[in-house]
Amino acid sequence: MPYRLNHSRQRNLILAILAERDHASARDLHGVLAEQGHRVSLGTVYRNMRLFCKMGLAEARYFGDQVQYDYTASKGRHDHLICTLCGQIVEFDDPEIGRLRRAVAETHGFSLLKEKLDLYGLCAVCRERKGPRPVRQGVLRPAALT
Amino acid sequence: MPYRLNHSRQRNLILAILAERDHASARDLHGVLAEQGHRVSLGTVYRNMRLFCKMGLAEARYFGDQVQYDYTASKGRHDHLICTLCGQIVEFDDPEIGRLRRAVAETHGFSLLKEKLDLYGLCAVCRERKGPRPVRQGVLRPAALT
DNA sequence: CTACTTGCAAAACGTTTGCATGATT
DNA sequence: AATCATGCAAACGTTTTGCAAGTAG
Numbered sequence: 614m615p616y617r618l619n620h621s622r623q624r625n626l627i628l629a630i631l632a633e634r635d636h637a638s639a640r641d642l643h644g645v646l647a648e649q650g651h652r653v654s655l656g657t658v659y660r661n662m663r664l665f666c667k668m669g670l671a672e673a674r675y676f677g678d679q680v681q682y683d684y685t686a687s688k689g690r691h692d693h694l695i696c697t698l699c700g701q702i703v704e705f706d707d708p709e710i711g712r713l714r715r716a717v718a719e720t721h722g723f724s725l726l727k728e729k730l731d732l733y734g735l736c737a738v739c740r741e742r743k744g745p746r747p748v749r750q751g752v753l754r755p756a757a758l759t
Numbered sequence: 760m761p762y763r764l765n766h767s768r769q770r771n772l773i774l775a776i777l778a779e780r781d782h783a784s785a786r787d788l789h790g791v792l793a794e795q796g797h798r799v800s801l802g803t804v805y806r807n808m809r810l811f812c813k814m815g816l817a818e819a820r821y822f823g824d825q826v827q828y829d830y831t832a833s834k835g836r837h838d839h840l841i842c843t844l845c846g847q848i849v850e851f852d853d854p855e856i857g858r859l860r861r862a863v864a865e866t867h868g869f870s871l872l873k874e875k876l877d878l879y880g881l882c883a884v885c886r887e888r889k890g891p892r893p894v895r896q897g898v899l900r901p902a903a904l905t
Numbered sequence: 906c907t908a909c910t911t912g913c914a915a916a917a918c919g920t921t922t923g924c925a926t927g928a929t930t
Numbered sequence: 931a932a933t934c935a936t937g938c939a940a941a942c943g944t945t946t947t948g949c950a951a952g953t954a955g
Contacts, residue, residue, distance in 0.1 A: 737868030
């Protein structure tokens with residue numbers, strides 16, 4: 614069942630925003646589109662993101678309790694450092710950690726398919742202020758970290 | 760606001776199962792309770808799990824796309840190796856990985872609050888069989904890994 | 906007696922889906 | 931013309947919540 618992926622106004626818009634923002638939930642995308650005056654239904658956002666993931670353009674990840682799509686088209690594998698206050702996400706890749714992970718998997722007889730390392734904490738800015746300076750809220754439900 | 764945590768039939772039952780099973784979703788817990796002939800409402804399970812998490816007895820984690828509670832009362836911090844076919848979960852702790860993680864966080868000016876490393880793959884048994892031998896299904900939605 | 910718990914059913918939330926319509930090739 | 935994409939609203943599964951009744955301390 615060969616599948617032909619067409620172009621479409623909404624599809625291009627979504628990709629453009631994704632490329633800029635790097636990480637975004639379906640709601641985020643839908644919101645940005647709305648702000649820009651583009652009407653794209655939420656369902657379409659979800660459908661397209663699922664397609665993009667299937668094609669390797671993006672990856673779905675659970676940050677806290679909501680799915681965020683990570684635009685991977687131009688990036689290699691990497692992990693995340695997430696500020697629990699402002700929601701900032703920093704990507705990093707430590708080859709040494711990667712090696713150790715593979716070793717652990719092997720030790721336990723697993724063949725690795727996917728790895729996910731998320732570090733949660735306070736970024737320098739938020740810690741400095743000692744108070745919340747939420748840039749983007751709702752990243753984590755209370756239950757997720759408490 | 761000091762909070763007094765009481766004993767209750769349902770609360771003890773949930774804890775007992777959790778201690779045995781180590782990892783379980785709210786639904787799992789509710790199901791096991793039902794099998795044992797104990798009527799505990801799903802809402803109560805959720806409410807209690809939230810409390811347990813808040814008290815450090817358990818931890819909520821997203822395995823694939825569903826929340827599983829990890830009973831941590833008697834365990835130190837650890838990571839997970841998850842078989843995407845049978846759902847088996849192996850816990851491990853590699854101090855070296857832990858050290859490197861802390862180093863990465865520091866490099867980026869983050870103060871670490873919580874770390875989460877999940878490795879997904881095929882366990883030895885499932886790989887051997889080269890076919891699914893699902894012990895517990897529905898662990899991952901197609902979208903989660905594809 | 907007061908504070909904490911429960912069951913129940915309703916509501917909220919994020920995500921998926923069916924279907925008729927519209928766009929792309 | 932055939933296939934693919936969209937909007938909309940309904941459907942779904944999971945988690946939360948309001949409330950009245952019950953239980954522990």
